[in-house]
Every structure is written in structure tokens, then in C-alpha cells.
Amino acid sequence: MSNHIYTNFHGILLYRKPYKEHDLLIKFLTAEAGKKMFFVRGAMKPRFKMTADILPFTYGEYSGNLSPNGLSYIISALDISHYNNISQNIDLNAYATYIMGLIDAAFPDSTPIFRWFNQLFYGLRLIDHGIDPAIITNIFEIQLLPVFGVAPQLKHCVICGRSDLPMDFSEIYGGLLCENHFSMDPRRMHFDKRTIYYLRKFSVINLKQIRSIKVHHQVKQNLRMLLDDIYKNEVGLNLKSKHFLDQMNRFHI
Ligand SMILES: [Zn+2]
Structure with missing residues (x-):
């Protein structure tokens, strides 16, 4: 990935899907490029450093590689927040997930x-x-x-x-x-x-x-x-x- 140019983007996490044993596929709605699927290697490993940055109901600014068609990659989270009440309340969670x-x-x-x-x-x-x-x-x-x-x-x-x-x-x-x-x-x-x-x-x-x-x-x-x-x-x-x-x-x- 050394030749990739990283860009900053704004994303709202739409959903997460386990992939293989330790990885995650996550979908963001980005402000810049619409919906994008990201591959996050090692996301399910205990010492993964971006765990809080890609929890459900997270949004914010990230840096990564937005692929035109294939899977995109996140390199780091720059400024993220959580919809805290939504993530803690099953009713709100259900409405937000449906939307x-x-x-x-x-x-x-x-x-x-x-x-x-x-x-x-x-x-x-x-x-x-x-x-x-x-x-x-x-x-x-x-x-x-x-x-x-x-x-x-x-x-x-x-x-x-x-x-x-x-x-x-x-x-x-x-x-x-x-x-x-x-x-x-x-x-x-x-x-x-x-x-x-x-x-x-x-x-x-x-x-x-x-x-x-x-x-x-x-x-x-x-x-x-x-x-x-x-x-x-x-x-x-x-x-x-x-x-x-x-x-x-x-x-x-
Ligand atoms: Zn009429």
C-alpha cells in the first residue's frame, strides 16, 4: 500500500460485518464519496488500536485510501465522536439502524x-x-x-x-x-x-x-x-x- 495517497474523509459508520477470523468489513457513508466498504485488518484482535474509532454509531474524520470501486482502507482516525445515547439504548439503536x-x-x-x-x-x-x-x-x-x-x-x-x-x-x-x-x-x-x-x-x-x-x-x-x-x-x-x-x-x- 506504499504507493497509495491517503486522503481525509468524513464518515458515518453504517454497519460492521465480521470477515474471516480477525478482520472486519465496515461500511461508511462518506461525505466525499458516498457509501464505501472498508477492509480493516486485525480489527477483532485484542490489541487493535482503532477499536473505539469504528464502533457502531461512530462518525467523524478519518484518513485513508478511498478506492474508486474496490475495498477502501482506513489508516487513522483524526477526530471522531459517538452517538452515545443511540448506542446505549436498544430502542434508539433499532430506529437508527433501520434509517x-x-x-x-x-x-x-x-x-x-x-x-x-x-x-x-x-x-x-x-x-x-x-x-x-x-x-x-x-x-x-x-x-x-x-x-x-x-x-x-x-x-x-x-x-x-x-x-x-x-x-x-x-x-x-x-x-x-x-x-x-x-x-x-x-x-x-x-x-x-x-x-x-x-x-x-x-x-x-x-x-x-x-x-x-x-x-x-x-x-x-x-x-x-x-x-x-x-x-x-x-x-x-x-x-x-x-x-x-x-x-x-x-x-x-
Ligand atoms: Zn381536486
């Missing part, structure tokens, strides 16, 4: 996605600071839909374009229906005003600007039901981390 799984599923490796690096950085920070993780998760789910090729119309009525009337969501039409066109879909969601308000708001909200957010329980249930339908029927994603999250939430109730 990172969504981002991993949504984008190919080695494609710069700086906006999503920022969204993930601030999203995890909000969860770590005690903001409702179910809400932060909903925001990621809604904003990732266009990336998955499903782009519900949340700006105005899909039939007439009006946005000044009471609205409801229609799965068949893939977006909002205004009151004048409720009859077009008898199986529309029948959501209350607040649910529609948050559905629209979450589709455009910048996570960096959130300081606090409180949403009524019924709204949360409605959004959960709608997003589960859309992810199941239209996105077709089947993440282990989502099953775990669902199980965990059933267990709590």
Missing part, C-alpha cells in the same frame, strides 16, 4: 450523496438528543420515496391541482385528493387534517432546522400505517432492521 439500512438500500456505493450525508448526520443527532425517533424515521421514509422511484404527489390535488381545500391521501392515485375529488377514491385513507399536514410537512422539512417536534399519537399511527403500505406495496423493501423495529414496537404495546 441507515434505508439509506444503504436506496443508493449505490461510491456515488456521492452529500445531501443524504447531512440528513443522516442531523437525523441521528436529533435521535441522540432525545427527539422522537419514530418521527425522524418517518421523515427519512417520506423523503427517500422519490429515490426508490415512488414519488407521491403531496403538493396539491392529483386531479385538479388545488391545494386550498381539505385534503386526503389516495394510494390508488399516489397522492393527495382535494375535497372536491374525494369521491374518486372511496378507499382513500380518511386521514384527519393533522395527519395530512405532517405528511406534507415531513416531505420538505430540513432535519438541520428541527429543534423540537411533537406529533399526536394518532398522527404517528396513521403515518406508520401509510408508510408501511407504501413500502410494502410499492417500494417492495424487506429489511431485517424493519422487522426488528416492528417486533420491538409490538412488544412495547
